[in-house]
Amino acid sequence: MWKRAAAKSILQPWRMLASRPMASKSKANLPTAVNSMILRSLKEHYVEVSKMTPPPKVNPPSPFTVVKGSLENYGPVLTRTYGNEEINLSVMRLTNIIPAGEDDEEDGMNQLFLHVDVSKPGQSKSLLFLCGLYPDAVGIHSISMRAKSEDSGFDFDDKMKDAIHGYIEERGITESLFPFLQAWLYVKDHRKLMGWFRSVGSYITEKKEA
Template identity: 55%
Template sequence: MSSISMWRKATAFSGFGATLSHHLCRRHSTATATAVNSVLLRSLKEHYLEVSKMIPPPKVNPPSPFTVVKGALDGAGPVLKRSYGDEQISISVMRMDNIIPGAGAAAGGEDDDDDDINQLFLHVEVSKPGQKESLLFLCGLYPDALGIHSVSIRPMADASDYAAPRSSAYTGPLFEDLDEGMKDAFHSYIEERGVGDSLFPFLRAWLYVKDHRNLMRWFKTVGSFVNETKSV
């Protein structure tokens, strides 16, 4: 056999070996990925079923004259709204822990658990017809008290996103730097508009339902993504 023929056979065998090795590696990789996906999907399903069995808190209605904003459970905007004379009052809510990590544990002590929502963070917007700006209060709400963290004026276009960085425009002094008389006057201002600890039972129950719904949706969405396969 000539050297050329031997080289051709060796090359062909080498190519076949590489193809076989690639095929086996791909089969191994696919099998491993399938096994990993299966474990993850099983875990997601178990947690989904576990969360679905959680009993929601008793239904609580918001204090009159506040009403629930339609679609609030599925959005990130205001939860409650009301009219006060010619003013519109809207309230958004978050867990305090989402703003200040560990705030609940710091205030509640060792007896707190993750499901006990005892501190809420409120964004209260007071707007008037024809005005391009609104008056915004960032507040901490507790079962028996409400504290104001800041008061600012912002353009209406920015009012819905209280987590966004503040603009460079001056929005006012630090609330803690105001004298006690002005602090008390601001507290009276929002209390007159119905913003106080009477909102706590409803907002806590509403936030529990929203968190529960978001968690269920997360398990389902992630599971659908992992389980989706496309032919190559």
């Protein structure tokens, strides 16, 4: 697993560029000096991030398969069928929704927010489960029945949530998903950060058209 500091830098790349004070320069040389400083910092951090050791490759638990292009796009990560149902899973870190404090950062990396969409052919609505996924458990936050164009939910009491756990467990929504989804998020964040460094560097070095 990547080090805590590495994971933090992946989530907040802009903080990495504010570590050095800007030296005093004349107005004539200021733009060039600033560009050079930023490009040097980008290169240093790009090299640093590129050397990070990624987590071991983990396959999704059967019968889930990875949605093609999910690392480059937003949307479902895993998909499977269950009888005549299609089940799609989307994931993000809980810290991306509720920023963690300094003391909670390590725990925040082990808390994933899972969207489970269960749909049936010919049905205009689907079931959406919003779940907390942890290394050793799955917790249901809310359940909704919605059309694809809707975005609403309803919170159930603990008794109802307990009763519905069997429903999602039959469809493979268990803590066994955690190792793969956490590793997948690391890889996605790493690619995103590397691309961010390249894009900013290209923008700064791009020459204005005459």
